[in-house]
Amino acid sequence: ETGVTQTPRHLVMGMTNKKSLKCEQHLGHNAMYWYKQSAKKPLELMFVYNFKEQTENNSVPSRFSPECPNSSHLFLHLHTLQPEDSALYLCASSQSGALTDTQYFGPGTRLTVL
Amino acid sequence: AQSVTQLGSHVSVSEGALVLLRCNYSSSVPPYLFWYVQYPNQGLQLLLKYTSAATLVKGINGFEAEFKKSETSFHLTKPSAHMSDAAEYFCAVSDNTNAGKSTFGDGTTLTVKP
Numbered sequence: 001e002t003g004v005t006q007t008p009r010h011l012v013m014g015m016t017n018k019k020s021l022k023c024e025q026h027l028g029h030n031a032m033y034w035y036k037q038s039a040k041k042p043l044e045l046m047f048v049y050n051f052k053e054q055t056e057n058n059s060v061p062s063r064f065s066p067e068c069p070n071s072s073h074l075f076l077h078l079h080t081l082q083p084e085d086s087a088l089y090l091c092a093s094s095q096s097g098a099l100t101d102t103q104y105f106g107p108g109t110r111l112t113v114l
Numbered sequence: 115a116q117s118v119t120q121l122g123s124h125v126s127v128s129e130g131a132l133v134l135l136r137c138n139y140s141s142s143v144p145p146y147l148f149w150y151v152q153y154p155n156q157g158l159q160l161l162l163k164y165t166s167a168a169t170l171v172k173g174i175n176g177f178e179a180e181f182k183k184s185e186t187s188f189h190l191t192k193p194s195a196h197m198s199d200a201a202e203y204f205c206a207v208s209d210n211t212n213a214g215k216s217t218f219g220d221g222t223t224l225t226v227k228p
Contacts (some may be wrong), residue, residue, distance in 0.1 A: 105157030
Protein backbone atom coordinates (compact mmCIF):
# COMPACT_ATOMS: atom_id res chain seq x y z
CA GLU A 1 0.00 0.00 0.00
CA THR A 2 1.18 3.49 -0.73
CA GLY A 3 0.07 6.95 0.34
CA VAL A 4 -2.75 7.38 2.81
CA THR A 5 -5.37 4.68 3.23
CA GLN A 6 -8.66 4.86 5.09
CA THR A 7 -11.03 2.13 6.20
CA PRO A 8 -13.86 1.59 5.90
CA ARG A 9 -14.70 3.53 2.76
CA HIS A 10 -18.38 3.57 3.62
CA LEU A 11 -20.08 3.30 7.01
CA VAL A 12 -23.73 3.41 8.01
CA MET A 13 -24.47 3.56 11.71
CA GLY A 14 -27.30 4.25 14.08
CA MET A 15 -27.17 7.00 16.65
CA THR A 16 -26.51 4.55 19.47
CA ASN A 17 -23.70 2.64 17.77
CA LYS A 18 -19.99 2.87 18.44
CA LYS A 19 -17.64 2.62 15.49
CA SER A 20 -14.11 3.61 14.57
CA LEU A 21 -12.52 5.04 11.45
CA LYS A 22 -8.96 4.07 10.66
CA CYS A 23 -6.29 5.95 8.76
CA GLU A 24 -2.82 4.72 7.89
CA GLN A 25 -0.06 6.60 6.11
CA HIS A 26 2.89 4.91 4.40
CA LEU A 27 4.83 8.13 3.72
CA GLY A 28 6.97 8.39 6.83
CA HIS A 29 5.20 11.59 7.87
CA ASN A 30 4.95 12.92 11.41
CA ALA A 31 1.73 14.94 11.28
CA MET A 32 -1.77 13.59 10.75
CA TYR A 33 -5.12 15.32 10.41
CA TRP A 34 -8.84 14.59 10.48
CA TYR A 35 -11.16 16.72 8.34
CA LYS A 36 -14.93 16.72 7.90
CA GLN A 37 -16.30 17.44 4.44
CA SER A 38 -20.03 18.11 4.34
CA ALA A 39 -22.10 19.00 1.32
CA LYS A 40 -22.31 22.75 0.73
CA LYS A 41 -19.70 23.49 3.44
CA PRO A 42 -15.98 24.14 3.32
CA LEU A 43 -13.56 21.52 4.52
CA GLU A 44 -13.45 21.62 8.33
CA LEU A 45 -10.30 20.73 10.24
CA MET A 46 -11.14 18.58 13.27
CA PHE A 47 -7.91 17.37 14.83
CA VAL A 48 -4.17 17.58 14.26
CA TYR A 49 -1.52 15.28 15.64
CA ASN A 50 2.18 16.01 15.44
CA PHE A 51 4.65 13.33 16.50
CA LYS A 52 1.68 11.48 18.12
CA GLU A 53 0.71 14.46 20.25
CA GLN A 54 -2.59 16.24 19.67
CA THR A 55 -1.83 19.83 18.74
CA GLU A 56 -5.24 20.94 17.57
CA ASN A 57 -8.83 20.24 18.55
CA ASN A 58 -11.03 22.55 16.56
CA SER A 59 -13.92 22.62 19.06
CA VAL A 60 -15.05 19.17 18.03
CA PRO A 61 -17.89 17.58 20.06
CA SER A 62 -16.79 14.87 22.46
CA ARG A 63 -18.76 12.23 20.56
CA PHE A 64 -15.72 12.26 18.25
CA SER A 65 -12.64 10.87 19.96
CA PRO A 66 -9.30 10.70 18.11
CA GLU A 67 -6.45 8.35 18.86
CA CYS A 68 -2.93 8.37 17.46
CA PRO A 69 -0.96 5.37 18.73
CA ASN A 70 2.01 6.08 16.45
CA SER A 71 2.96 8.41 13.62
CA SER A 72 1.57 6.05 10.98
CA HIS A 73 -1.89 5.41 12.38
CA LEU A 74 -4.80 7.64 13.28
CA PHE A 75 -8.22 6.60 14.49
CA LEU A 76 -11.48 8.44 14.97
CA HIS A 77 -13.76 6.78 17.49
CA LEU A 78 -17.42 7.56 17.06
CA HIS A 79 -20.25 7.21 19.58
CA THR A 80 -23.73 8.61 19.99
CA LEU A 81 -23.56 10.47 16.70
CA GLN A 82 -26.25 12.68 15.25
CA PRO A 83 -27.65 12.67 11.70
CA GLU A 84 -25.91 15.99 11.04
CA ASP A 85 -22.60 14.18 11.54
CA SER A 86 -23.15 12.41 8.23
CA ALA A 87 -20.30 13.52 5.96
CA LEU A 88 -17.11 12.46 4.25
CA TYR A 89 -14.31 12.16 6.81
CA LEU A 90 -10.89 12.73 5.33
CA CYS A 91 -7.57 11.85 6.86
CA ALA A 92 -4.39 13.57 5.76
CA SER A 93 -0.73 13.51 6.65
CA SER A 94 2.20 15.85 6.16
CA GLN A 95 5.90 15.73 6.81
CA SER A 96 6.00 17.77 10.00
CA GLY A 97 2.94 19.97 10.25
CA ALA A 98 4.85 23.01 8.99
CA LEU A 99 3.00 25.86 7.32
CA THR A 100 4.41 25.07 3.89
CA ASP A 101 3.83 21.33 4.12
CA THR A 102 1.83 19.61 1.45
CA GLN A 103 -0.94 17.54 2.94
CA TYR A 104 -1.57 14.12 1.47
CA PHE A 105 -5.15 12.97 1.72
CA GLY A 106 -6.76 9.59 1.92
CA PRO A 107 -9.88 8.76 -0.10
CA GLY A 108 -12.16 9.33 2.86
CA THR A 109 -14.84 7.42 4.75
CA ARG A 110 -18.40 8.24 3.72
CA LEU A 111 -20.36 8.18 6.98
CA THR A 112 -24.13 8.03 7.17
CA VAL A 113 -25.82 8.34 10.56
CA LEU A 114 -29.39 7.12 10.67
CA ALA B 115 -7.48 35.88 10.77
CA GLN B 116 -6.82 34.16 7.51
CA SER B 117 -9.56 33.38 5.03
CA VAL B 118 -9.97 32.43 1.41
CA THR B 119 -12.78 33.12 -1.05
CA GLN B 120 -13.33 31.17 -4.22
CA LEU B 121 -15.44 33.13 -6.66
CA GLY B 122 -17.86 30.90 -8.51
CA SER B 123 -18.95 27.58 -7.05
CA HIS B 124 -19.38 26.16 -10.56
CA VAL B 125 -17.35 26.86 -13.67
CA SER B 126 -18.04 25.29 -17.04
CA VAL B 127 -15.67 25.39 -20.00
CA SER B 128 -15.41 23.65 -23.33
CA GLU B 129 -12.66 21.16 -23.97
CA GLY B 130 -9.61 23.03 -25.22
CA ALA B 131 -10.69 26.33 -23.68
CA LEU B 132 -8.87 28.31 -21.02
CA VAL B 133 -9.55 27.33 -17.42
CA LEU B 134 -9.62 30.15 -14.85
CA LEU B 135 -10.56 29.43 -11.26
CA ARG B 136 -10.49 32.40 -8.92
CA CYS B 137 -9.17 32.56 -5.38
CA ASN B 138 -8.76 35.63 -3.18
CA TYR B 139 -7.23 35.46 0.25
CA SER B 140 -7.12 37.52 3.38
CA SER B 141 -4.12 37.37 5.63
CA SER B 142 -2.43 39.87 7.91
CA VAL B 143 0.98 38.32 7.31
CA PRO B 144 2.61 36.78 4.24
CA PRO B 145 0.53 33.75 3.33
CA TYR B 146 1.26 30.37 1.95
CA LEU B 147 -1.26 29.37 -0.69
CA PHE B 148 -2.29 26.02 -2.09
CA TRP B 149 -4.54 24.62 -4.78
CA TYR B 150 -5.89 21.10 -4.31
CA VAL B 151 -8.03 19.01 -6.66
CA GLN B 152 -10.59 16.40 -5.64
CA TYR B 153 -11.82 13.85 -8.14
CA PRO B 154 -15.07 11.98 -7.43
CA ASN B 155 -14.80 9.50 -4.57
CA GLN B 156 -11.23 10.49 -3.83
CA GLY B 157 -9.36 12.63 -1.35
CA LEU B 158 -7.71 15.94 -2.17
CA GLN B 159 -4.47 16.05 -4.14
CA LEU B 160 -2.06 18.97 -4.29
CA LEU B 161 -1.87 20.75 -7.63
CA LEU B 162 0.59 23.47 -6.63
CA LYS B 163 1.62 25.74 -3.80
CA TYR B 164 3.11 29.18 -3.24
CA THR B 165 5.65 29.44 -0.44
CA SER B 166 7.12 32.93 -1.01
CA ALA B 167 9.53 32.00 -3.77
CA ALA B 168 8.54 32.61 -7.40
CA THR B 169 5.17 34.32 -7.76
CA LEU B 170 4.26 32.22 -10.79
CA VAL B 171 3.90 28.65 -9.65
CA LYS B 172 3.65 25.71 -12.00
CA GLY B 173 1.90 22.56 -10.88
CA ILE B 174 0.88 19.19 -12.14
CA ASN B 175 -1.35 18.47 -15.12
CA GLY B 176 -0.50 21.77 -16.83
CA PHE B 177 -1.97 24.01 -14.15
CA GLU B 178 -0.32 27.17 -12.89
CA ALA B 179 -1.19 30.00 -10.53
CA GLU B 180 0.17 33.47 -9.96
CA PHE B 181 0.46 35.11 -6.55
CA LYS B 182 -0.54 38.77 -6.80
CA LYS B 183 -0.08 40.53 -3.50
CA SER B 184 -1.61 43.80 -4.72
CA GLU B 185 -4.80 41.97 -5.65
CA THR B 186 -4.64 39.41 -2.80
CA SER B 187 -5.28 36.78 -5.42
CA PHE B 188 -3.99 33.35 -6.36
CA HIS B 189 -6.01 32.37 -9.42
CA LEU B 190 -5.55 28.96 -11.01
CA THR B 191 -5.24 28.67 -14.78
CA LYS B 192 -4.72 26.09 -17.47
CA PRO B 193 -4.42 27.09 -21.14
CA SER B 194 -6.42 24.19 -22.55
CA ALA B 195 -9.00 22.20 -20.63
CA HIS B 196 -9.15 18.44 -20.90
CA MET B 197 -12.11 16.24 -20.05
CA SER B 198 -10.08 14.68 -17.26
CA ASP B 199 -9.83 18.09 -15.53
CA ALA B 200 -13.46 17.83 -14.44
CA ALA B 201 -13.28 17.83 -10.64
CA GLU B 202 -13.66 20.03 -7.59
CA TYR B 203 -10.88 22.49 -6.87
CA PHE B 204 -10.01 23.94 -3.49
CA CYS B 205 -7.87 26.94 -2.66
CA ALA B 206 -6.27 26.99 0.80
CA VAL B 207 -4.23 29.47 2.83
CA SER B 208 -2.00 29.06 5.84
CA ASP B 209 0.05 31.54 7.82
CA ASN B 210 1.70 31.75 11.20
CA THR B 211 -1.21 33.56 12.82
CA ASN B 212 -3.33 30.43 12.89
CA ALA B 213 -1.03 27.88 14.51
CA GLY B 214 -0.19 26.37 11.18
CA LYS B 215 -3.75 25.42 10.28
CA SER B 216 -4.81 25.66 6.67
CA THR B 217 -8.12 27.32 5.84
CA PHE B 218 -9.88 25.96 2.78
CA GLY B 219 -12.23 27.71 0.42
CA ASP B 220 -15.69 26.42 -0.41
CA GLY B 221 -14.47 24.78 -3.59
CA THR B 222 -15.21 25.27 -7.29
CA THR B 223 -16.65 22.49 -9.38
CA LEU B 224 -15.18 22.49 -12.88
CA THR B 225 -17.22 20.95 -15.68
CA VAL B 226 -15.61 20.36 -19.07
CA LYS B 227 -17.94 20.09 -22.05
CA PRO B 228 -16.93 18.08 -25.11
